[in-house]
Amino acid sequence: MPGHKRQGMGELSAGLAQLDITEIEGFDNLHQPEGILQEMQQYAASVYGAEETFYLVGGSTCGILSAVSAAIPRGGKLLIARNCHKSVYHAAYLRELQLSYLYPRLLPEIGICEAVTAGQVQEALTAEPDVCGVLIVSPTYEGRIAEVERIAGVVHEYGIPLIVDEAHGAHLGFHPAFAAGSSRAGADLVVTSVHKTLPAMTQTALLHVKGKRIDRERLRRFLRIYQSSSPSYVLMASIDNAVRLAAEGEALFEQLYENWNSLLERLSVLKNLTVWPAAAMAKIEYQKHQDIGKLVISVKNTDLTGKELYSRLLEEYGLQMEMATDSYVLAMFTIGDTFDGYERLADALLEIDRGLKRTRQAEINREYPSGKREQVPFARAWDTPGAWVPLKEAADRYVGEFLNIYPPGIPILVPGERMENADQRLIEQYLTDGLNVQGISVREGVPGLKVLAEKYLSG
Template sequence: MSQGKYLDRELYKYGRGEAYPFHMPGHKRQAVTPYLENPYLEDITEITGFDNLHHAEGILKEAQEYGAEIFRAKQTYFLINGSTAGILAAVSACTKPGGKLLMARNCHKAAYHAACLRELETVYLYPSWEESLGLNGGICPEDVEAALAADGEIQAVLITSPTYDGILSDVKKIAETVHRYGIPLIVDEAHGAHLPFHDYFPESALYQGGDIVIQSLHKTLPSLTQTAVLHNQSELVSRERLERFLGIYQTSSPSYLLMASITACLRYVEQRGEEEFEKYVCRLDKWRRVLAQMKTLYLPGKELLGQKGIFDLDLSKIIISGEGANIDGPSLHRILREKYGLELEMEAPKYVLALTSLMDTEEGFQRLAEALLEIDSRLMKGYKRKPLSFTDYPQELCSRQILSISQAMESEQEERNLTESRGLISGEFAYLYPPGIPLLVPGEEITEEFIEQAVRWEKEGIRLQGLSDYTQKRIKTVKKR
């Protein structure tokens, strides 16, 4: 290690460098409290006077009640293992072992891990799809109705809204549908913790019938990485079961630094949120209008509304598509990083995503806009963009589910060349991270379309995660009997 890099030193250099962070966490390197300047002084365990998160009776009980007040929620729990712990606990509390879960196919990998741990049978809701952008749309309420009507054994429904890209489904109508069947709706709102605090943004699932709503504070609010909250809004979910599973999936030694960060974030929102969100919205709206002037690069906006399954759009997510400019997402991100010192949240095959928050500065927005306008001016001229068309998710991209996730992961496996695995049953996940949405799930049939896509991405420098073979050449499959 003496000749290598040390993580603490590299973080120190990055944090004090010239790169601007259009990525999470939402605090954007700005402290909102003077009380955590030296974390070594405040890093404690459960000592007298500081309560216990798993049996909160004092200061932590009050802090979580304070969170419920700020979010106007019925009941709020601190999550210090991120939204992942919330998803695991929510799914577990709402289902029985071996039960059945109706879930959006574009859910985060944590939802699939929950299904595996509970040995659930999964039924999928597929979002709409826009091919030219390579973008997932929303979940149609009619599809939820059809799935529930067809299967009376479903115990809970899980959707993601907003998505990583800021697309929202009609949660209110979906909730009404789900509640007619007497089961709970879980909403992964990890990317929407900011939604309740300004009417420029869509309405939160908290106020549209979501029974359990999970939000990552660190994604879009000024809180440290790994901080999140879970809101229980409904009598359909047992409080006792929920708390039991929160105790299972969260560490028995919760970080007081993270919990203090949550509290400081809540206090900041209460005391300065109205003023700071107003400034943020003005900056965001101003620079989105500037970026809308690009001729070849494309910034999706409100024109997406009304497309299949898309109920609303969170404009804090800045998506820049290079499909019409003959430039892919990784190439565009590389230029922004290397030439302009802008580190974005995500690169997808056809677009990049800049994650913004109320802590972003005017200078930061200006740097991003000037860089993109300069890149845009140098790209191909005269391109006529295709009209957007969100349609049903392509059947060729839907892998047939043969075994449950847990059955496949517990089966005897063998490793095969990826290019020779068509028709076999996958024994592992394959996903792009971020956003961590599985393209292939254990128990699903490996299709020729998936193989071709994986090979194409590998050539473009886009790496799949989840495969045990990091070279992306081989895959574990369920061994034939």
């Protein structure tokens, strides 16, 4: 193995096939590293300020599954930021965990989720002393950075571990304009997607561990369970390449920083669209709390929806954005972007902006669902039989599927939560705006969803 015998065949390029070796003589085994992979992982640990780092070939997804499984006993309670990625929920399902939520505040200026705060974590842990670990996301999809050092301090006072989903932060710490990474800030486990913000192949990620709260052997066990027994050397070589490039890449990050600043400067004359962060924001604010790899472009109070802006940028200007919601579009920048790309984005946004109208009633920036709902345990609910009902009849019923717009996939409702009237109205509005609401299926033109059969819910 592999079957191509390291030759280009058909459409498979010879260069790629050459790199695609397995655990043959002279190479190493990711699940028992003793040679080159051990050295590469140790190097990554030193770069990110971790004690030990594991290469991941199944994305941050398999890192999160492994981190949660290792850190929390089966059936234990995990406190998570509600805006976590679905892999966190999947880990909770597999390990039958109880979930408790930290609801991020909404940033009123722009309508995105703020990162959770140390105060919120403190309050939750005081109220629920049976929590076995905390998981937060930082940077968030939109680039908000949490006060990880303070949060780690609070969590550790309870003698429990802090896991940080840093999937969007592989570049942190590599330039003075970036916040420090979460390992340096004291988190016990940090999962980061190398492929998202550094020049690496899709699916590449890292898991960093630090301190004594995590049983390393148990962590290795779960990594063996959730990762392939044939990890790709193409992916692993690509991790090493990206980490070395980043560690020695101050000039590349400086270029990104300059390009980004000049983009914000150009966009400071927008009349109708609003961007976050804005050029006027204090430097220190985005260094500490906002990742400069993300730009939120809000259509609030204009006659355009986020989805329409996304489509116009793609179809009229050939610019691919990361995602769109009803009220904004998210752009992402890495050291892979060219100066020309920044210029084209600025030109396009300024041109679109000139043709927009400000509308008073286009308050499309609705409240993000933020509050505890009546619920039955999630892991059990996801396995409970149910029936499809029209969305119009779903208020007060316990939902059987995740309901979220994708991307970013943050749940409006988690299986086992009772749908409130406000949730129902929000989903209807999303559908009217043409957004992709996962968990909703259409039967004979009527949108609906699975709700749980009440008879299974007691006991």
